[in-house]
Amino acid sequence: MNLTIVVLAALDGISYAALVFLVSVGLSLIFGVMRIVNVAHGSLYAYGAYAAATIGIAVAPISPWLTYPGLLLAAIGVGTILGGLLERFLLRLVYGRDEALQLLITFAVFMILDNLQRVIWGVQPIFAAAPLQLLPNISVLGVGYTSYQTLLLPGVAALTLIGLRYFLRHTLGGAVILAVTEDREAATAIGINPNRVFLRTFILGAILAALGGALASPTTSLLPGIGTEMIVLSFAVAATAGLGQIEGAAIAALMIGLARAFAIYTYPEFEVLVPYAIMVLVLLIRPQGLFGATRLRRI
Amino acid sequence: MTKVVLSARGLVIRFGGVVAADGVDLDVQAGEHLAIIGPNGAGKTTFLNIATGYLKPQAGSVEFLGQDITAHSPRAITRLGIARAFQIPQLFLEHTVIESLLIAAASRNGRLATLRSLEDLPEREEMMQLLELVGARDAAEHKAVVLPEGRRKLVDIAMALALKPKLVLMDEPTSGVASAEKFAIMDVLVAALNAQAVTSVFVEHDMDVVQRYADRVAVWSSGKIQTVGTPREVLADPAVISQVIGI
Incomplete structure (x- = not known):
């Protein structure tokens, strides 16, 4: 394996890990607070991607730079509207119920949204690469690569990690989310409305998934099924890290992203297998995940 | 005449065959610290749960500062000014x-x-x-x-x-604490309540604590308030001694 391939695989892995991290950290946050495994999280990723592409195609003729605020608008819009509706009218009904029921219901929502997506955007590939093309290519150890993928995506992921940590540990809004997670009764006793806190947390997690989709949209053709691939991979990352672990999700995303990328360049037939092999190996040794622990604070 | 902060009238609540409250009337006056004593399982904590909206009585009503709060949610009651401290913090x-x-x-x-x-x-x-x-x-x-x-x-x-409550309801504020520590905790607690001019109701099993810190004592037994009075009067009552203190 020569240096060029190593560099390419590393860059592929890092940029993909950034996207997987955004999606899986949203999944983990929602699980950590509401204790629900949301399969429909993958739909939020897919809708974020399609919405960003739709906005991008509409605004690019005016000025391609408008596609950047378009990415953000798509993430916030999809996360708030679709995420808000999902939580308020469906998931709220199944908190605390049997996990099998929760999985079935969120899986059903995922299937419905997947079909609706085909109705809205069709099955032909959609390509909206303006944000990617706007930024220059850079050379990393002699290998040319887009700065969108080598700098912007990991940058957004790192900022998300730092911002989320700061939000949860140091701001009032974050402290309230953790307080409700720790002791719902005590929170209610001091006048906090847990339902409202759950709604806000879910929307935050949904925006992260949609942001992952929006940021991924310039790097790939959008096709039916993109949500499936991402939800499965982000589950692998969240489980490897330990559900609810935010910093752990970043490290697990990097591990899995890099391993997958190196597999593509060396043994492409193992591309699909590698993430799950890592997950299985980790879970065999540490069933609670790399960073999961049976302790009070779960996020 | 002193102002009534919390007023319960004709409270009835049953759990299956157990009657926790069977026509309970109780007034809490502004500024006082009222102790509720009674045998285990008599319904004392149930009263706190009704007054804070966690349980709805089958009959009767609770008024807080003249406003009927019987059908209010716990959060709405908290906002009106009733706070609660639990047996387990x-x-x-x-x-x-x-x-x-x-x-x-x-x-x-x-x-x-x-x-x-x-x-x-x-x-x-x-x-x-x-x-x-x-x-x-x-x-x-x-x-x-x-x-x-x-x-x-x-x-x-x-x-x-x-x-910033007007009334605090406490469920056994000294349970789980070594007896040597009880008075020290109650000294601080009552001083803090007085400093903030907060009225309180507390459920208590320790008669020394009741004697020392309660302005009035209500005896809850068999679903009724048997008697209300100063600790000196109530704790000297032979009926109370046999029913509650169990001597």
Whole structure:
């Protein structure tokens, strides 16, 4: 394996890990607070991607730079509207119920949204690469690569990690989310409305998934099924890290992203297998995940 | 005539075959500390649950400062000014004491979704003073999980006081605390309530605590208030002694 391939695989892995991290950290946050495994999280990723592409195609003729605020608008819009509706009218009904029921219901929502997506955007590939093309290519150890993928995506992921940590540990809004997670009764006793806190947390997690989709949209053709691939991979990352672990999700995303990328360049037939092999190996040794622990604070 | 803060009329509540309240009338007067005593399982805690909206009585009503709160939700009642301290302190164990108090203060002011740093919330100084009042200022930066039970009780009271209540309902404020510590905790607790001019009702099993800190005592037995009076009168009553104290 020569240096060029190593560099390419590393860059592929890092940029993909950034996207997987955004999606899986949203999944983990929602699980950590509401204790629900949301399969429909993958739909939020897919809708974020399609919405960003739709906005991008509409605004690019005016000025391609408008596609950047378009990415953000798509993430916030999809996360708030679709995420808000999902939580308020469906998931709220199944908190605390049997996990099998929760999985079935969120899986059903995922299937419905997947079909609706085909109705809205069709099955032909959609390509909206303006944000990617706007930024220059850079050379990393002699290998040319887009700065969108080598700098912007990991940058957004790192900022998300730092911002989320700061939000949860140091701001009032974050402290309230953790307080409700720790002791719902005590929170209610001091006048906090847990339902409202759950709604806000879910929307935050949904925006992260949609942001992952929006940021991924310039790097790939959008096709039916993109949500499936991402939800499965982000589950692998969240489980490897330990559900609810935010910093752990970043490290697990990097591990899995890099391993997958190196597999593509060396043994492409193992591309699909590698993430799950890592997950299985980790879970065999540490069933609670790399960073999961049976302790009070779960996020 | 003293002002009535909380007034229960004709409360009835049954759980299956057990009648916890069977026509309970009780008035709590402004500024007093009223103890409720009675045999285990008599319904004393049920009364606190009704007054804070966690249980709905099958008959009867509860008024708080002249307003019927029988059908109110726990949160609505908290907002009106009734706070509660539990038998087992309900604290956010993984938060520091000052963080928990700041959350309570923010909840009182209805500003929970802000991105403001916990370090520079306007309520911080007020909450530090509250901790001073319950003698726990030095525990401000400690996580509640590391505090001994006695201190948790005091922090729990500070949490209740952070809501600026008019009335605090306490379920066995000294349970789980060594007897040597009980008076020390009650001294601080009652002084803090008095300093904030907060009325209180507390369920209590320790007659020494009742004798020393209650202004009035209500005896709850067989679903009724058997008698209400000063600790001196009530605790000397032979019927009370046999029913409640069990001598």
